[in-house]
Amino acid sequence: MPKGKCDRCGKNAVIELPYGPHWFCGEHFLRFFEKRVRKTCRANKLIEPGEKILVAYSGGKDSAVTLYLVNKIFGKRNPIQALLIDEGIEGYRDKALDIAEKNCKAWGIPFKRVSFKKEAGFTMVDVMKKTGAKKRLGSTCAFCGVIRRRIMNQFAKKLGAEKLATGHNLDDEAQSALMNLCDADLSRFLRLGPVSGNANIKGLVPRIKPLWESPEIEIIAFAEFNGIDYYREQCCPFKWQAKRNDFRGIVNHLESSYPGTMYSVLSFFRQAKSKIGKRGVKTELGSCSKCGEPCNGKVCNACKQIELIKKK
Ligand code: SF4
Ligand SMILES: [Zn+2]
Ligand SMILES: [Zn+2]
Incomplete structure (x- = not known):
């Protein structure tokens, strides 16, 4: 259990994030995490x-x-x-x-x-x-x-x-x-x-x-x-x-x-x-000449790999 207090509310922290550093109680950690995901999606x-x-x-x-x-x-x-x-x-x-x-x-x-x-x-x-x-x-x-x-x-x-x-x-x-x-x-x-x-x-x-x-x-x-x-x-x-x-x-x-x-x-x-x-x-x-999926050459990697396996 981390020794610090929650950055947001001062309760005992249940998680420490060393890169901050941050300390959070459970509730504020969940909010912090979700907010960052929202930001990733929005930005x-x-x-x-x-x-x-x-x-x-x-x-x-x-x-x-x-x-x-x-x-x-x-x-x-x-x-x-x-x-x-x-x-x-x-x-x-x-x-x-x-x-x-x-x-x-x-x-x-x-x-x-x-x-x-x-x-x-x-x-x-x-x-x-x-x-x-x-x-x-x-x-x-x-x-x-x-x-x-x-x-x-x-x-x-x-x-x-x-x-x-x-x-x-x-x-x-x-x-x-x-x-x-x-x-x-x-x-x-x-x-x-x-x-x-x-x-x-x-x-x-x-x-x-x-x-x-x-x-x-x-x-x-x-x-x-x-x-x-x-x-x-x-x-x-x-x-x-x-x-x-x-x-x-x-x-x-x-x-x-x-x-x-x-x-x-x-x-x-x-x-x-x-x-x-x-x-x-x-x-x-x-597009792949065999399966139609987008690819670089004539045949996609998936089709090449499948052929290799079939030959085994
Ligand atoms: S072989 Fe196993 S570990 Fe590797 S990508 Fe497939 S499911 Fe994941
Ligand atoms: Zn808190
Ligand atoms: Zn293909």
């Missing part, structure tokens, strides 16, 4: 009045809090739906999606549950069995992400959504920025931000990140203080392969030694984006 024009919003909801804390707050803040003037994607990882995602379904019903939010098996022809367990996660296919998570992004975009269009909200948080963004830096990938770095990619590309539903400025640890506290149920058990059994794990460790270490580092990374991103502008960011894409 970046993430959700305009009347727009149909689809929230990608995995059952984890980040997407649970995203759906809860998007519905709370915008639910009266925007139709909100949830998309639950099952990668087919038994004992993990099925349990998480059961919690997601339960929350959607309790919050009165319509949802659609879809699966890798039906949409791509295999589950992630099938992929692991076939490939043994050989380097040639990239890490399991990179593969999983490509397929998930395609399903999200396809269903956002099918369900008539104008924006697709994801649970990406400040930690994710700081890790991605550092990964792009270490890969010397400026184009990918410039595609980060509260709206992913380019909002004007035909066939690509803009992906928005209402938790862009919200640290992961505060998302957990927000869910706990609000009594939001989320999947807390084991991690995905394939997560160990993610390159991101190494970057998560580095960013966590830096943030704990130098509080505010993650916000500095966001600030650096904003400066770079405003100085470099839109140069280097594509404004037009072709």
